[in-house]
Structures are given as C-alpha cells and as structure tokens.
Amino acid sequence: MADKNKHVDEISGVETTGHEWDGIRELNNPMPRWWVYTFYATIIWAIGYAIAYPSIPLVREATKGVLGFSSRAEVAVELANAKAAQAGQLEKIASSSLQEIIADPQLQQFAVAAGESAFKVNCAQCHGSGAAGSKGFPNLNDDDWIWGGSPDEIYQTIAHGIRYAGDDETRVSEMPAFGDMLTTDEMRQTAAYVVSLTGTPSAPELVDKGKQLFADNCASCHGVDAKGNREMGAPNLADAIWLTGEGEQAVINQMKAPKHGVMPAWLPRLGDETVKQLTVFVHSLGGGE
The missing domain is CATH 1.10.760.10 (Cytochrome c-like domain)
Structure with a gap:
C-alpha cells in the first residue's frame, strides 16, 4: 500500500523523496559509491586520529593519544633551539662596542631585528609603534635630537633615562618658569x-x-x-x-609653565645587551647620526 503512494518521476522513472518546493520535486537518487566509501573512510580516519593524538577534551585535560605527541613540547624545543642559535650573537653583542656592532652587517641585522621587538614591547607606548612620536614624545625618525643622535648618545639616553630619579647618570635639564x-x-x-x-x-x-x-x-x-x-x-x-x-x-x-618630560632608565630593567640592540634599532631608523 505504501509503495503505491510513492511518487515516481515520469521522465526519469526515479522515485522522489516526497519533498516539494513550489511544484519542484526532489529525486531520490542514491549517492555515488565512491562518495559513500570516501565518507566512511573519513570516519575511520577521525577515529584513528582521536586514538593516536590528543583530541578528546576531559574535565582537566585532553586524552594524550597513543603517540604521545605534544604541540607544547614541540614549541618548547623550537624556543630552546632559537635561544641556542641566538646565544652566539648575544655574546658578540655583549662583548662588542656599538660601533663594532654597526660595522658588522650580520650582527647589525640581528641587533636591529631584536631591537625592534624590544622597542614594540617597551617603547611604542610613548613613541608609537613606528617611532614617530606624538605631542610631548619625540619622533625618533627625524634628525632632530635634544640629547644627540650618535650611537653612544642614544645609548646613554636609553640606558639612564631622562630626569629619572632612580639613576645618578640620568639626563637632566630644567627650563625655568x-x-x-x-x-x-x-x-x-x-x-x-x-x-x-x-x-x-x-x-x-x-x-x-x-x-x-x-x-x-x-x-x-x-x-x-x-x-x-x-x-x-x-x-x-x-x-x-x-x-x-x-x-x-x-x-x-x-x-x-615649562613641561619637562621623563623617561625611565632602561639599563637596570633590560640589561646591556637589549639596550645595545635598542640603540642600534633607533639609530637605524634614519635620523641617527
């Protein structure tokens, strides 16, 4: 009785699903075999992956997987390798003068890249991400320097700050009212x-x-x-x-009523190597002398 109620498309001779939209019926054609087998294969692959790798979340952690893979462990190894690769360059920077660093193309490139990263973390809040400065904060891209733009002068300013009470070697000047x-x-x-x-x-x-x-x-x-x-x-x-x-x-x-800017002394916070890298980066921006 049910078979008699099924609708068969007159042109193709294929049963329809019973769905109809604005007089259009959907043919009940079976999926191609290759597609069905591929779908089954993906299910099997997913189950195997869930068994082999960390995947199923639990209350406090996820299943670890029979292969013991850990993305965090891989990142830790990569970071360790990166630090090991940098160690030699950092040692050179520590033992070299600013002029020697700038004169060595490879060492200068490393110092500029590292200094740019340190700048974005520690200096961009005042001087801007592009070091263009803003009202009350100097633009470090031009050649207008209050305290001097040579590598040694830039180092002195970064290392000991400006009007920074905690450093005896800080830059100090005061304009009278x-x-x-x-x-x-x-x-x-x-x-x-x-x-x-x-x-x-x-x-x-x-x-x-x-x-x-x-x-x-x-x-x-x-x-x-x-x-x-x-x-x-x-x-x-x-x-x-x-x-x-x-x-x-x-x-x-x-x-x-003069405004007197204040800049922290970065040497105690960042160390000599990072201050040298910052110096080389700032000097490379185009306004360094």
Missing part, C-alpha cells in the same frame, strides 16, 4: 621672535624686542642662533619641529 620673570607682553614678544625663526608671527612688529629678550634670557641655553644645546638638553628652536606644541601660544605656555 619665565612667567615669574617676564611680563605677559615680554613673553609675547619673545614668542613672536621664536616663531619668526621658522614662520610668520601674528605681530611681526614684536620680533625686534623679542630678539633682545631672547638674547638676555634664553640664549644661554638655546644658543645665540636658537639652534639648541645638546649638552644641556635645550632643543633647537630654529627648525619647524616642535615637541610640546606649535605656534606662539604654545611657546608662551612653555615659557610660563
């Missing part, structure tokens, strides 16, 4: 002169008076030509690169 020494008009005049070195101030008539005020109050640190003094950490004011802000008001704000 001229808001207590100069009037508002005098600061405006000085700012007009500073801006005139790289652009056009809003009140050009103030420049001459500002130049004299600069010579009397600022030239002892920034230089008569306003090009700075790296020994004192006084930035160059005669270029278009600004650290804490650009424009006359930014200059006045800095004169009135």
Whole structure:
C-alpha cells in the first residue's frame, strides 16, 4: 500500500523523496559509491586520529593519544633551539662596542631585528609603534635630537633615562618658569621672535624686542642662533619641529609653565645587551647620526 503512494518521476522513472518546493520535486537518487566509501573512510580516519593524538577534551585535560605527541613540547624545543642559535650573537653583542656592532652587517641585522621587538614591547607606548612620536614624545625618525643622535648618545639616553630619579647618570635639564620673570607682553614678544625663526608671527612688529629678550634670557641655553644645546638638553628652536606644541601660544605656555618630560632608565630593567640592540634599532631608523 505504501509503495503505491510513492511518487515516481515520469521522465526519469526515479522515485522522489516526497519533498516539494513550489511544484519542484526532489529525486531520490542514491549517492555515488565512491562518495559513500570516501565518507566512511573519513570516519575511520577521525577515529584513528582521536586514538593516536590528543583530541578528546576531559574535565582537566585532553586524552594524550597513543603517540604521545605534544604541540607544547614541540614549541618548547623550537624556543630552546632559537635561544641556542641566538646565544652566539648575544655574546658578540655583549662583548662588542656599538660601533663594532654597526660595522658588522650580520650582527647589525640581528641587533636591529631584536631591537625592534624590544622597542614594540617597551617603547611604542610613548613613541608609537613606528617611532614617530606624538605631542610631548619625540619622533625618533627625524634628525632632530635634544640629547644627540650618535650611537653612544642614544645609548646613554636609553640606558639612564631622562630626569629619572632612580639613576645618578640620568639626563637632566630644567627650563625655568619665565612667567615669574617676564611680563605677559615680554613673553609675547619673545614668542613672536621664536616663531619668526621658522614662520610668520601674528605681530611681526614684536620680533625686534623679542630678539633682545631672547638674547638676555634664553640664549644661554638655546644658543645665540636658537639652534639648541645638546649638552644641556635645550632643543633647537630654529627648525619647524616642535615637541610640546606649535605656534606662539604654545611657546608662551612653555615659557610660563615649562613641561619637562621623563623617561625611565632602561639599563637596570633590560640589561646591556637589549639596550645595545635598542640603540642600534633607533639609530637605524634614519635620523641617527
């Protein structure tokens, strides 16, 4: 009785499944034998894999598998091999000067790669992932250096930091608050002169008076030509690169209440080898001298 109720397609003579969509019926053709056997093979393969390798999760761990394979153990071996391969290079870096490292192409390449990794972990938070800096944090890609851009000078800055209280060799400089020494008009005049070195101030008539005020109050640190003094950490004011802000008001704000950046001393935290690698990396960015 059931067979009589089955629908058979008139054209192909094949029974349909009984499913129908908008008058279209589905033929009940059997799957090809090769496909069925392949499907059975995948099931057998999966069962064998689950027995041979760690795969079935339990309450606290997974089944270990009869082959005893462990991806963690493989990673541990790879890390150990990597450290062993690096050991020779690290020993060379430890025993070499910065100039010797830079002069050795292979050693320099290793130091740059390692220094870039250390930079991303320890320095990118302030200087940016590309070392381009931001307001208050120097761009390390240009050639404008407050404390100097030679390898030895970069090493000194990284190793001992800037205004870092925990290191006796840290870089130290302090700009006085001229808001207590100069009037508002005098600061405006000085700012007009500073801006005139790289652009056009809003009140050009103030420049001459500002130049004299600069010579009397600022030239002892920034230089008569306003090009700075790296020994004192006084930035160059005669270029278009600004650290804490650009424009006359930014200059006045800095004169009135100076901002003094702080950088940690990385030598105690990272060690001499890593600081050397950071130095070589920063020096290689293009702005190193």
